[in-house]
Amino acid sequence: MSTTTALPARRAPDSFAILLMIGLCAIWGLQQVAIKSTNAALPPVFQAGLRSAIAAVLVWMWARSRGTPLFRDDGTLGAGLLAGVLFAAEFVCIFLGLTLTSASRMAVFLYTAPCFTALGLHWFVDGERMRRIQWLGIAVAFAGMALAFADGFLHTGAGTGANTGHGSTLAGAAGDALGVLAGIAWAATTVVVRGSRLAHTSASKTLFYQLAVSAVVLLALALGLGQMRVDAVTPLALASLAYQAVIVAFVSYLLWFWLLTRYIASRLSVFSFLTPLFGVTFGVLLLGDSFSARFLSAALLVLAGIALVNVPAKRNKG
Template structure:
């Protein structure tokens, strides 16, 4: 991948910040929705269905707006790569969760904004980070790690399963790298000149094929107990998350500096914990509040205006 001349993006304004906070809340609630659907649909099959339904919705949306999705504009290679990375991220997450705890997975997965900033710093013009911004990313990651410290330590595996846990943690890091690489591909290739609908359609269509094929190969294509709650949860994942929120996310990438947007994703697991407290009766400690302060401070530093 080589550095590509791209349209100038601007720093996130108040509108972009509000959208990003809303997106992180949506993504955080997704954890509750996935848990609500796991009893009815195997995880990888669930993820494949989500991508397939959302891909159809994006196709319908693009057609209603007259946005071409199949015109040859030189984005096919980058689009297929982004789709494979998108699918690979979910494969790593779901396989990793069978080997390590959810808290450990969250810590390793959310290395993604760090990798994103690093990749964009190298490959995309207008995305270079200042020292204070790197400090902000460090603080935000430290805060997120602090929030999950108890689960990370208590989720340490028993003796004899260390290699499996290391493999699960490694899959979490690979998922974070895949997430970051997807953003870099979208920002630093011809996809940067493409519509948000086409960029998202590539990822959903490719990931639907890959994930459903993998679920079929693993014997996970079955429905156990399809309850109204499971249907509503799957609909939330497909319509609200994979269609609406991802479409907004890729629209934001066409207008704002991606490295400054991606740091907001550190809020996602914090929203996940908050929804767990509100809806599932989970508890939280003073450490969590301290962690939230660190994350917000880091986000503020990354998005602070530079000296003129």
Template sequence: MNTAAAIATPAPVRRAPDTFAIALMVLLCAIWGLQQVAIKSTNGALGPMLQAGLRSTIAALLVFGWARLRGTPLFRQDGTFGPGVAAGVLFAGEFICIFAGLTLTSASRMAVFLYTAPCFTALGLHAFVAGERMRRLQWYGVALAFVGIALAFADGFARHAAPGTSAITGVLGDALGVLGGVMWAATTVVVRATSLSHTSASKTLFYQLVVSAVVLLALAFMLGEPHRVHVTALALVSLGYQAVAVAFISYLTWFWLLTRYMASRLSVFSFLTPLFGVAFGVVLLGESFSTRFVLAAGLVLAGIVLVNAPARRAATAK
């Protein structure tokens, strides 16, 4: 999932996640983990850029309707246009990397590489946002994740070096997954460091969806993808899942959770998403992975947990 817009909604009082919030977070992680499988299963019927553009268009229309229903202004001048366009371009870049990368690598590998985003986010916030300095534990987490990335790339070269395959092509897909994580992190930093941090979550998400829809559909037409469409029932179900379940319902549910519970405690669940992504890739697409990749994924997940670990609070006298 893209968490950039989520951070835009401030909450006056937040509490630690209860059983309901934990169960809901596990469900959301499963929904986000299935997204890579849905994308990959549809790439043969819809071109990757066309698929991504239609996803953003449908979700943008749904967010527009939701905002109108709730009376949330989307077009009022509030100084967010420039940062909003920038966030939208980065959001589009993220999904260019994801959708294109899934034509070159497996959904399981993409899930792990993409969810290095929390580590890149911590680095970006450390550099550009006051009060977001990284702690020693977070530095350890970033280092672990980067070791995991290096090991996973080494595994990718070995896996794709078999006769009749292209090591460069497969590893390029892996690299696009990491670049997608960087784009995701950059979007988060733009939201946190600009006027977008003071606007509604719906408006921030709307910027990202509208701008990305324009960029992705323009790219799809430039590549001639609309002329190579093969509509199937699976493609329609997958597109509906991505647009409605992921980009609309799950994101709004995430925003709702952030208004009531502590973001730092919720974010630690992000490590579950690549686990679900790998599991769905294996079960639904028949993907396989090596022992070395399992170790690499474990290092990345450990890094994510450390990066999201809540800071220790000093005890106060009663």
């Protein structure tokens, strides 16, 4: 089969893409519970490296079964390595930041990524121009995100970081800054994928680059930090690691990159605002966290923002 077949023009998300993105956001939101369930058995950076390594093997097996070449010279090596390093940098910032600030504050700053993504695509990638109403949608959705986590701060106080994580100390501020850097790294990864030859290669190869490179970087960092160890082995920890590697890093990421080849990336990225909301919801259902009218209002703001971002452009008549 020829690998030079032109890809279909990217379009605004339809109902199928919207439903799939909501499902992916739910999967990514549940990942927070899975990570917490595994932390007692595997140190965080080592856990992230193992997840990437396992998923990289699964992507290689998937590509091999479908006859998709992963190692053919197609001019994507430079962009692929860059995307992989950025992918690893995102998780380095997240894990190091979580030792300085709370998980809730980290989520607020991490999920500024769609804003950085839209801005980067607006300036660097043709066909990704945002209209005013879509920028308004991003602002409204982010306001909902901020309100949702402000509600969490008011009701539960500190998160599960190494300290109280309110950002009032220099260490807390550094942790918050790492959260922003993680969001920027995530956004930069998306921009690299869309603005390079990776946009015209298979989703399997794009994902393999990120997983393989990040596995090497993260495992090397875990070794340097003295985290290359297993503290305990429990069925829950194994199930949680399997969820992260197979469902999240393999299946959901493969679907995400497939969506990027079919739909406008800036319209898809804004759905990421749903992920922390799902995370809080799973916290309510699984961990007994409180649920308030403020949180409901925040959720409605996020949904309104998504609706604004996906308002179709008016067509000229005649």
